[in-house]
Structures are given as C-alpha cells and as structure tokens.
Amino acid sequence: MPILSFSSQDIDIITGKKTMTIRKLWKTPLKKGDRLYCYWNLVSKEKKKIFEAIVEDVETIKYKDLKDNDELARAEGYKNSQEMVKEFKKKYAGKIKDNDDFQIIHFKKLDVDDWKGDKIDEKAMITQRADILFDTGKYDKSTLCYNAALKIDPNDVYLLNKQGDNLSRLGEFGGAIECYDKALAIDEDNEYIINNKAIALLNAGDVFAALDASDAAYEANPNNPIVLYWRGFILEVLNAFDEALDVYDKLIKIDGENPEVWNARGNLLTDMGKLEEAIESFNKAVELSLGDSEKDADALNRMGNAYIDLGQFDKALDCYNAAIDIEKNNIDFLLNKGVVLMELQRFEEAVTSFDKVLLKNPENEDAFFLKEECLENF
Known part of the structure; x- marks a missing residue:
C-alpha cells in the first residue's frame, strides 16, 4: 500500500491542480496502476487523509539530471531548481548522490466512492484546510482551497461567504461581491453576509452602494453590533457625522465594553471638532483595552492628536510617550x-x-x- 505525504507547499494537490510529484526511488518502485494513499503532513499532529489515487505514469530520472531542471522544479511547486534541491536535501537529510534515482509520478485522484480505504468528507477536509490558511493570513492559498470546496458544493453559503472574505483580503472586491451575491441568493436575510458585501463595496469605492447594503443589513437586524459598527463608519465616510454619531451612541448601549467602539466614536468626534469629547472616548478605549497593547497604543496616539489640536502639548507628549512605551x-x-x-x-x-x-x-x-x-x- 504505497503512501505519499504532502505538506503546505503542495496546496495544488488538494485543489486538484497538481497531479504529479517527484520522490526518491523506493525499494519497491512505483509502477503504473498502483493505488496511492495520500495524506497531509503524515508525521505531524495535522495528519489527515486527503485522497486516494491511481498511478497513471512513472518516469525514472537520475538526480544529476533533475537537480538543475527548472521546468520540473516548477511543476513540483518550487520557484526554481535551487529551491527544490534545498528542500530535497532537508527531506532526505542530505543523503543524495548524483546517480541516485528519482521517480516522477503522474497520478489521477479517485472519487471518494472509488476508494478502498477509509473514506472522508472531502469538502469538510478541504474547507478545514482553507480555514487554517485563511486564519494564518495565507490568502493566496486559502482562496484556491475555497474554490476547490465550492466545486464540490457550489451552493454552500458558508464557503461562498468565506471566499468573499478571502477575495476581499486579496483586494479582489468584484469577485468578493459576486460571492456574497451568490450566498444572498440562497440566504437573503443573512445580516452578516449583507454587511460583508457593504464592506466590500466600500473598499471598492462605491460608498453609496455600500450604504444601501448597510441599510439592508440594518433592516435585517438593527441591533447587530458588527452591522452598527460598519454602518457608523460608512456614514462617517459620507460626512454624515451626526447620523454616524447616533449609530455609535446606540452601539455603545449594546456593546459598550468594546474599546474599538469607543475608538471609532473618538475618531468621529475628532473629525467633528469635538475634541474634549473625543478625548473622553479615547480614555474609555484605553480603560477597556485590558492589556491589549495594540489597542492601548492606538487610542493613546489618537488622544495625543486631539490634545495637540486643543493646544495642550504637555498632555499630548504624555500620550505619545505612553504609546511608545507599548510600541517602541x-x-x-x-x-x-x-x-x-x-x-x-x-x-x-x-x-x-x-x-x-x-x-x-x-x-x-x-x-x-x-x-x-x-x-x-x-
């Protein structure tokens, strides 16, 4: 039972884009027709079966002919042959000689129904991998996984929403909005997805369309803190300061322990020229940060800016020094x-x-x- 292990570099394996791999020749060489049992990070806690496959073709190549072959290196997922050689030396503990044989293995992934071993929920496996990549900021890779999962189930609202979030982080706002629209065609009253669409429209520069989407999210749930936060911000961008302040004041009644809310209110009050009230909001943000250094420092810096506008330079200096103590x-x-x-x-x-x-x-x-x-x- 030949087993292959793949790592994070081999993300194209999961998505089905890549159907070959290069391995040092085993004692029992692979041959056409062999069944492969393929795992993700076989020797780690993340071990997970990803698919079974059938070997369609095998080529044998000497290491001396492989090590400078940029074309094969790129096909294996590396930038060039130098990067491939570096990884091979780590994988095989440096024990590679020019006359060592390697196999270039071409395979075909099998449908889960055709597996002989334990079956898995392929969509769930790919989604989990996508979520891990998303949470670690590897958006270029997670978007490939979300696409692969959507090929299995194109009407999964969770996947459509997550792919929209992912594309937004890649700056592909048009694609993100398409994903949100597909999700909303299935779950039209989902305030979170409507709000995500509003954010994408805002980032795409269509502020009035963003406000329309925010209106719809607000109508779906006028007490959702996330909806209110972004509604206030969109109104602020539109210079509708009084309306934005009303939103933030309502939000404080619902989520008054959130320092981000007080920071947002302080920023707005600064723009409105209400500097003393802004300082009160920033003070509250610092008080509620509870050791979250990044939020503490940001609020202190903004408070310092407000003190400068008031001409209270000593107090401004105290704020900046406190912020720098946190982020030197x-x-x-x-x-x-x-x-x-x-x-x-x-x-x-x-x-x-x-x-x-x-x-x-x-x-x-x-x-x-x-x-x-x-x-x-x-």
Whole structure:
C-alpha cells in the first residue's frame, strides 16, 4: 500500500491542480496502476487523509539530471531548481548522490466512492484546510482551497461567504461581491453576509452602494453590533457625522465594553471638532483595552492628536510617550512625538525622535525635513 505525504507547499494537490510529484526511488518502485494513499503532513499532529489515487505514469530520472531542471522544479511547486534541491536535501537529510534515482509520478485522484480505504468528507477536509490558511493570513492559498470546496458544493453559503472574505483580503472586491451575491441568493436575510458585501463595496469605492447594503443589513437586524459598527463608519465616510454619531451612541448601549467602539466614536468626534469629547472616548478605549497593547497604543496616539489640536502639548507628549512605551518602534508615534516636542521648542529631543524614525525608514520625508527644521533652531 504505497503512501505519499504532502505538506503546505503542495496546496495544488488538494485543489486538484497538481497531479504529479517527484520522490526518491523506493525499494519497491512505483509502477503504473498502483493505488496511492495520500495524506497531509503524515508525521505531524495535522495528519489527515486527503485522497486516494491511481498511478497513471512513472518516469525514472537520475538526480544529476533533475537537480538543475527548472521546468520540473516548477511543476513540483518550487520557484526554481535551487529551491527544490534545498528542500530535497532537508527531506532526505542530505543523503543524495548524483546517480541516485528519482521517480516522477503522474497520478489521477479517485472519487471518494472509488476508494478502498477509509473514506472522508472531502469538502469538510478541504474547507478545514482553507480555514487554517485563511486564519494564518495565507490568502493566496486559502482562496484556491475555497474554490476547490465550492466545486464540490457550489451552493454552500458558508464557503461562498468565506471566499468573499478571502477575495476581499486579496483586494479582489468584484469577485468578493459576486460571492456574497451568490450566498444572498440562497440566504437573503443573512445580516452578516449583507454587511460583508457593504464592506466590500466600500473598499471598492462605491460608498453609496455600500450604504444601501448597510441599510439592508440594518433592516435585517438593527441591533447587530458588527452591522452598527460598519454602518457608523460608512456614514462617517459620507460626512454624515451626526447620523454616524447616533449609530455609535446606540452601539455603545449594546456593546459598550468594546474599546474599538469607543475608538471609532473618538475618531468621529475628532473629525467633528469635538475634541474634549473625543478625548473622553479615547480614555474609555484605553480603560477597556485590558492589556491589549495594540489597542492601548492606538487610542493613546489618537488622544495625543486631539490634545495637540486643543493646544495642550504637555498632555499630548504624555500620550505619545505612553504609546511608545507599548510600541517602541512605531514610526507614526515617534513622528508625532517629534512634532509635539517642536511645539514645546525642545528641538534637540525632537531631533532624537526623528532620528529614530529615519533609522527605521531612511526615506521618510516628513522626519527628514522636520529634523532639518529643528537643526536650524538649535
């Protein structure tokens, strides 16, 4: 019973795009007609059977003829032969000689009904792999898996929605909207999918269509915190500030322990020129962050910006210093600190802050010119 193990590099195996693999010759060589039992990460906790297959053709090649063959390397999923050789050396512990034989194995995946071994739910297996790739930010690979799962069941609402989310993260908003529309044709009142469509339309630059979708999501459930959050943001983009503030105030009554809600409200109040109220919102966001350093730092930075607009530079500096204590190398925070130090006429300290920015990003023009201005005031 020949067994093949595939890894994350072999994502095209799951999707059916790839139907060949290259392996060092076994003691019992594979031959045409052999049945293959194929697994994902055979020797790890992620071990999972992915399919059975029949060998359709086998070619034998010497390693010396394989190791510089870019065409075969790309067919095996590598960028070039150098990358393939590097991986082969790891896989075979460096024990490869020029005269060693390798097999190029061409196979055909079998339908689950034709398997002889244990059968699996192929759609569930592919979906699980897609979700793992999505959650780890490997969107170019997860979209291939979602497509493969949709070939098995093109009317699965979960898959259509997830593929829409995936395409949105790849910047393919038109494709994302198509997926959401297909899902909504099956589940028309799903507020989450309607809201996801609104977000995709917003990112695609069609703000009024985004508001129409948000209206539909709101009608489906006017108390859904996610729907309300994005509705407030869309209204803010449309400069409908008073309406947006009403939405955020309603959201606070429903989800008032969420620091992101208070941050969003603070941003809006800043844009409305209500700076003291904005600072109160940012303070609440910091209070609720409960050790979430990224949210703490962001709220502190925005609070500092509001204090600058109020002309309270010492308080602004305190905010930026607190944000930098959390994220020491954040360029935006360091740049803002330098600006407020300039306002306080502490030019030497401002130069130090701008130098830290330029150390991280030598091409930052703001830091360069502001530093030059500081040097003129020494």
